[in-house]
Amino acid sequence: MKIAVFFVGEIHDAGFNASALAGAQAAAADGLAEITIVSGASYDQTDIRQRMTAILPEQDGLVFIGGQGDIATPDMAAAFPEKRFALVQGSQTGPNLASYDVRQEDSAFLAGCLAARLTKTGTVAHLSGHRVPPGLKGRAAFAAGVAHADPSVRVLTGFCGTQDDSAVTYRWASAQIEQGADILFTMLNGARAGAVRACRERGMLQIGNALDWVERDPEVFIASAIARIDTGVRRAIEDMVAGEVPGHIVEFGLAQGEFVALSLGADIPAPLASEIDAFADGIRRGRILLPRAYDGAEFTLDEMPCDAPQ
Structure with a gap:
């Protein structure tokens, strides 16, 4: 065939x-x-x-x-x-x-939980490219994970309009850093390189997705939301x-087998890793249900939040 x-x-x-x-x-x-x-x-x-x-x-x-x-x-x-x-x-x-x-939303939720637990500024960020269903569900899950772990943490979330232009993602990640975010969750393709450069220059930590970015660049990535x-x-x-x-x-997903996971960096404390495992088990057993949509504020490149489009 x-x-x-x-x-x-x-x-x-x-x-x-x-x-x-x-x-x-x-x-x-x-x-x-x-x-x-x-x-x-x-x-x-x-x-x-x-x-x-x-x-x-x-x-x-x-x-x-x-x-x-x-x-x-x-x-x-x-x-x-x-x-x-x-x-x-x-x-x-x-x-x-x-x-x-x-x-991907299963591991994105865990990424949100981790980011909420690790942030020192009380602000974390999400950055993706195109508004396609997998990306929208992943964003919704990340924001839900942050709120599940610590509802007081602020989330700056945006779609920059490209998956492959690193110059654009560098500007967006830099703007999110300027607004106080110290941990960034990226759902990007080739354009992730721009966000990595911004993080490396400004000392921001990043959580990757799809592949295991902890293995690839442990200096920048504290975790990666793996999706097979x-x-x-x-x-x-x-x-x-x-x-x-x-x-x-x-x-x-987690309920079907080991198709998604949150890879953790070596510096993640064992008690926090165990807590992330417990959150994963909650998804696996249906005790934690993930939203499919996000209705909060949207971060834009001019740094002015606006209502997210429905």
């Missing part, structure tokens, strides 16, 4: 795309299907649709990586009913369209090859 795995933005981004690519490559190495990697599409929906339309005639199926696919992929699935489609980090289903969601996007990609390919189209969103 010929399957295209479709990426938006930088593919070697040390983030979601990199994890997804590892899953696609592992599936190809195991001989599950003939995998074609399609990368570098812009975030423009017209470009996405044109590139999908161009490659689909040569493929039996397409796996779209990222929440951007929620808009175009259902239309493509309807236009090509003889082919199979899957969304990883998506929220749409259909007769020939499946969705798989690695619950590769597992969602592999499952999507396996189901597609088997001809299975789940009628519900297939989730991979």
Whole structure:
């Protein structure tokens, strides 16, 4: 079976795309299907649709990586009913369209709990790029985690409009530092480098996401909200090859297994690590329920909070 795995933005981004690519490559190495990697599409929906339309005639199926696919992929699935489609980090289903969601929000909640416990200024920050469902759910969960651990802690949260432009994220992270934040949770792709530079220059600590950033840069990262996007990609390919189209969103979170986790730096005290484990167990057992939306104040680059768009 010929399957295209479709990426938006930088593919070697040390983030979601990199994890997804590892899953696609592992599936190809195991001989599950003939995998074609399609990368570098812009975030423009017209470009996405044109590139999908161009490659689909040569493929039996397409796996779209990222929440951007929620808009175009259902239309493509309807236009090509003889082919199979899957969304990883998506929220749409259909007769020939499946969705798989690695619950980044579970580990984002734990990141919020940790940030609230560690902040010395009483202000923490979140920075992401595009307002796609996985990013919005992750932001909501991080803010909820902060409030769960210490409701007195202030959260500066914003979407800077890019996942790959490090100059933009450097300015945003710097602005959040100037407003008093001493811990930053980033949900970014290639643009994380700009936030890292700001943190390194100003002595701010950071919590990463998707991959284990504690291993990569322990000087800046005190933790990382790991999300095994590769597992969602592999499952999507396996189901597609088997001809299975789940009628519900297939989730991979703490309740389903070790698909997400909060990696902790070596300096995190053992009692705090145990507390984070207890919070994780609360999610796993359904005692802690995570919100899907955030309705608080929004941080903007001009440093003036405004009401978050609904």
